[in-house]
Amino acid sequence: MTIYSHSRLSAFETCPLQYRLRYVDKIKIDESETIEAFMGSRVHETLEKLYKDLRLSKPNSLDELLSFYNDVWVKNYSDDIKIVKQGYAPGNYKDTGAKCISEYYARYQPFNDGKTLGIEQMIAIDIEGYKLRGFIDRLSSSRDGVYEIHDYKTSQYLPQQSHFDSDRQLALYQIGVQEMFGDVKEVDLIWHYLVFDREIKSKRQPHDLAELRSGIVKLIETIERAEKENDFEAEESGLCDWCDYQSLCPKRMHLVRTGQMPLNKYLEDPGVLLVNRYVEKSMEKKKLIDNIDAELELLKDAIVAYAKREGVEIIRGNDKKLRVKIEEKPHFPAKEETEREQLDAIIKKAGKWEEVSDLNVHALSKVLTGWSPELIGKIREFQKMQESCRIYISNLKERE
Numbered sequence: 001m002t003i004y005s006h007s008r009l010s011a012f013e014t015c016p017l018q019y020r021l022r023y024v025d026k027i028k029i030d031e032s033e034t035i036e037a038f039m040g041s042r043v044h045e046t047l048e049k050l051y052k053d054l055r056l057s058k059p060n061s062l063d064e065l066l067s068f069y070n071d072v073w074v075k076n077y078s079d080d081i082k083i084v085k086q087g088y089a090p091g092n093y094k095d096t097g098a099k100c101i102s103e104y105y106a107r108y109q110p111f112n113d114g115k116t117l118g119i120e121q122m123i124a125i126d127i128e129g130y131k132l133r134g135f136i137d138r139l140s141s142s143r144d145g146v147y148e149i150h151d152y153k154t155s156q157y158l159p160q161q162s163h164f165d166s167d168r169q170l171a172l173y174q175i176g177v178q179e180m181f182g183d184v185k186e187v188d189l190i191w192h193y194l195v196f197d198r199e200i201k202s203k204r205q206p207h208d209l210a211e212l213r214s215g216i217v218k219l220i221e222t223i224e225r226a227e228k229e230n231d232f233e234a235e236e237s238g239l240c241d242w243c244d245y246q247s248l249c250p251k252r253m254h255l256v257r258t259g260q261m262p263l264n265k266y267l268e269d270p271g272v273l274l275v276n277r278y279v280e281k282s283m284e285k286k287k288l289i290d291n292i293d294a295e296l297e298l299l300k301d302a303i304v305a306y307a308k309r310e311g312v313e314i315i316r317g318n319d320k321k322l323r324v325k326i327e328e329k330p331h332f333p334a335k336e337e338t339e340r341e342q343l344d345a346i347i348k349k350a351g352k353w354e355e356v357s358d359l360n361v362h363a364l365s366k367v368l369t370g371w372s373p374e375l376i377g378k379i380r381e382f383q384k385m386q387e388s389c390r391i392y393i394s395n396l397k398e399r400e
């Protein structure tokens with residue numbers, strides 16, 4: 001039976017194809033970690049040591065912790081670690097991690113704000129027969145029946161409170177904690193955004209958890225249906241740049257492959273050649289159409305002028321004739337015209353906005369009937385008569 005996790009569910013939500021490659025096909029491509037993930041792991045290990053030692057009555061000084069952090073950094077670091085962001089060196093990340101630890105230490109020492117019940121605590125969750133599993137960075141209890149689920153983040157981005165109030169991961173762990181302990185009265189979900197030295201809290205009510213459960217059931221059903229039908233869409237997003245499967249993804253593989261080619265090979269690539277040719281021809285077509293459109297506009301002006309001068313409505317050609325229709329039509333300012341804002345304001349003030357809320361200026365003249373003469377007068381100030389000229393082509397009849 002599949003055991004789901006928050007990250008497994010998120011992978012499907014982010015991109016079903018990425019999910020398939022990672023969890024169904026189990027393809028391992030690029031094992032190398034990003035520097036952000038590497039730094040995060042070292043900071044987590046250091047905080048893990050802090051609380052494990054405290055449990056055995058062994059407090060660490062900040063210097064001891066930083067020396068531990070330095071040791072695990074050096075021991076685990078390798079040149080395979082990816083630095084995606086341009087202009088940053090490993091030292092920048094290492095210093096950031098050390099700053100996270102120092103600020104955390106200063107904020108929480110002597111670390112007596114609750115009893116630590118678990119570090120990297122495995123939590124099993126059962127939702128309507130579906131099995132899920134997660135690991136809580138630190139589980140603690142501040143008083144009887146009051147639990148705290150702590151999560152350490154070393155992200156460079158600090159989300160808004162609304163993100164935490166709708167976060168699925170820790171809420172899911174809350175369900176697990178409630179299943180694990182019989183005396184749960186309250187659970188605080190706590191995120192430590194270490195780069196910003198910020199602690200963010202959120203709570204979930206029973207109805208939030210009920211909604212979460214049904215959302216998870218629906219999501220797992222969708223995943224299992226996709227697996228059954230082998231239907232996994234590739235969904236592009238800003239996260240694609242970090243995706244390990246770009247070289248297997250139809251939306252990215254050509255870009256990746258050609259991006260790594262030497263120039264001579266790149267210029268001979270059949271895909272590159274086809275695209276270049278297609279773009280060239282499309283541009284030519286557009287230019288041609290633009291030229292023809294411009295020429296037609298000039299001809300139309302000349303025909304209208306001719307019709308007015310000669311007082312004719314139908315003009316003969318070789319085997320076709322043209323009908324020229326010239327009329328005056330009311331015109332109200334369109335959305336992009338400067339007077340439009342004033343017109344909208346008058347209609348709103350008169351309480352008539354609902355009637356024309358999707359204001360179609362061409363239809364406005366029709367709905368005016370029934371509005372007060374004063375309002376109609378104000379609106380009419382925006383109305384201008386515009387000449388409309390249309391030309392219709394038709395076949396000449398035999399006797400014409």
Ligand code: SF4
Nearest residue numbers: 015235236240243249
């Ligand atoms: S590159 Fe983007 S679209 Fe392709 S599998 Fe990865 S996340 Fe999905």
